[in-house]
Amino acid sequence: MRTHEVTNQPPALVDYDVAADPTLLAGLHAFGAGWAEPKLHEVGRLAGSGHVAELARAVNEHPPVLHTHDRFGNRVDEVEFHPYWHELMQLAVAQGLHAAAWRTPRRTAHTARTAKLLVWGQTDAGHLCPVSMTYAAVPALRHAPELAARFEPLLGSAVYDFGLRDPETKRGLLAGMSLTEKQGGSDLRATTTKAAPAGGGAFRLVGHKWFTSAPMSDLFLVLARGPGGLSCFAVPRVLAGGERNAIELQRLKDKLGNRSNATAEVEYDGAIGWLVGEEGRGIRTIMEMVSATRLDAMTASAAGMRWGVVQAVHHARHRRAFGARLSDQPLMANVLADLVVESEAATLLGLRVAAATDRAAAGDEAEAALRRIALPAAKYWICKRGPVHAAEALECLGGNGYVEESQMPRLYREAPVNSIWEGSGSVAALDVLRAMATCPESLDAAVDEVAVASSEDARLARALQAFRKELGEAGELEVRARRLARRLVLALQASLLLRYGAPAVADAFLSSRLDGDHGGAFGELSSRVDLHAVMERAEVHTGAGEHGVPAPEPEVGTRSGASRVTRAHATG
Secondary structure, eight states: OOOOOSOOOOOOOBBBBBTOHHHHHHHHHHTGGGGGGGHHHHHHHHHHHHHHHHHHHHHHHOOOEEEOOTTTEEEEEEEEHHHHHHHHHHHHHHHSSSSSSGGOOOOOHOOOOHHHHHHHTOOTTTTTTHHHHHHHHHHHHHHHHHHHHHHHHHHHOOOOOOOOOOOGGOOOOOOOOOOOTTTTOOGGGGGGOOOEEETTTEEEEEEEEEEEEEETEEEEEEEEETTTTEEEEEEEETTTSSBBBBBBEEEEESSOOEEEEEEEEEEEEEEEEEESSSSTTTHHHHHHHHHHHHHHHHHHHHHHHHHHHHHHHHHHOEEETTTTTTGSSSSHHHHHHHHHHHHHHHHHHHHHHHHHHHHHHHHHHHHHHHHHHHHHHHHHHHHHHHHHHHHEEEETTTTGSGGGGSHHHHHHHHHHHHHHHSHHHHHHHHHHHHHHHHHHHHHHHHHHHHHHHHHHHHHHHHHHHHHHHOOOOOOOOHGGGHHHHHHHHHHHHHHHHHHHHOOHHHHHHIIITTTSSOOOOSSSOOSOOHHHHGGGGGGGOOOOOOTTTOOOOOOOOOGGTTTOOOOEOOOO
16 A cells, blocks of 8 residues: 555646736726736746746745855955846846836836736745836936936846946846935934045945845945935946945845845945935935835735735645535635735735826826825735735645745745835835825825725725724824724725726625724635635636646756856846
8 A cells, every 4th residue: 555645735836827817907907008918928927837936946945145255355245146046037127027117108117017016026026126126216316317317228128137347338237225224224314324525426425234125236226414414325336447336245134034135234335426316305315216116015915915815726726625625615715715805905906006106107196196195005004914814825725835845934934024125014104194294185186096986885985984084083193094094095995896806806805894894814704705706716727728838947957956056246
């Protein structure tokens, strides 16, 4: 009798089209970016391939390593990456996930990019950090037109070109941000890094940064105190002519998640930089970058939700217990359907904020006002829901989900970071109040967005009324900032689901999140919800001839060669 015959285990979920997501596609068309659907499916088939799954696994099991000196004692400040990291970066840049959207003439370029990020974000989250930083650097850099003219074409290039070289001799660049310091954290006004004029319009920066995202980048936006106050500076890793700038990487952070990406403490020891924006208005300038990265943080959380629920549904469809498939067990079906509801609400809101970004760029003041309040509110709530969603999706796989080989622990570790980066939960919630105070039309725009569908469903009308009532209540608003942000986001999500989502999903969302006794745990949907109709929206089809394509052969080795690494100078 064979004791190790494998039965009652699901097949590997590979070789499927990640973009075959009905809510994603509905939102893509609803917000005017349907032209991008063919390319989105190309990205989806690649993201769902077994090859890319192997790349993602390997780069998380073999994180980057910092080399501060060579064997002779010379300072080198190099970050060593697994070769699969570079392949992931090549793929992401070639797909235009970095700064290409700023150079695309399409009016809905940012919506299309966000849709691609929702798909590609289901591979490895770590390499998306430099991709996101590069995307976000462009609107800030445009405050210095001469610098933008020099660097923006290279930041938007479709070529990933790593190595420590004069940036203007390269075929493509990456950008990062270097903001927080150990004494300040989110309080950027506590910055102590100094910037002194060095002649010719340049400044010399001296100071220590506690968290610098993507330290292998070619160009950083850095906050420092100049003669005119706290200002933003563009600081390259390598100066014109090939001389290394005076930037030292002190150590890499040993993080809970985001293991494939490097995050460093950086010392600026007289590094050369150039002013970006008005001197003394550095925080306002850098907020252009932070706003863009907030959109990506929210999108990454929504992508993680989708990946997690697809994994959970796939497992439950193939696993049997107590005489039936897990997905046919009533309570498990409730849990899975509830996970789908959360995921689809996050997806639609992410696309809606991206659409507001496009429309604001085209001069629509109402959309700019909507984005001002909806972005921090959505960033707060969706990123808060990510960790609990990941935990429940992992639990659907039982003990198998708790094992590293399932990749679910990676999702679980990754989930909290988006809530922390670009302003933690309270910072984002307080920014919602700031938007109401400094841009009153933003609240009007958000209420109008909800009201479009409030006449269609009494539950949404009541939720909108409750939100308005709480705004008018006596007492300190700041204490209730999180409640207000949550109420606003749930109303926005309900309105979007009513207009663009599946009726079964919209009904489940409104009956649980707005009009029910939903305790916060998943699996508490009403018995009248069509659970299987909702759950089916997270089913995917695998294999050639359906929605997938055969995975290409790995170009840089297999699992047996996964420990091989290549030395990438700090731009790798």
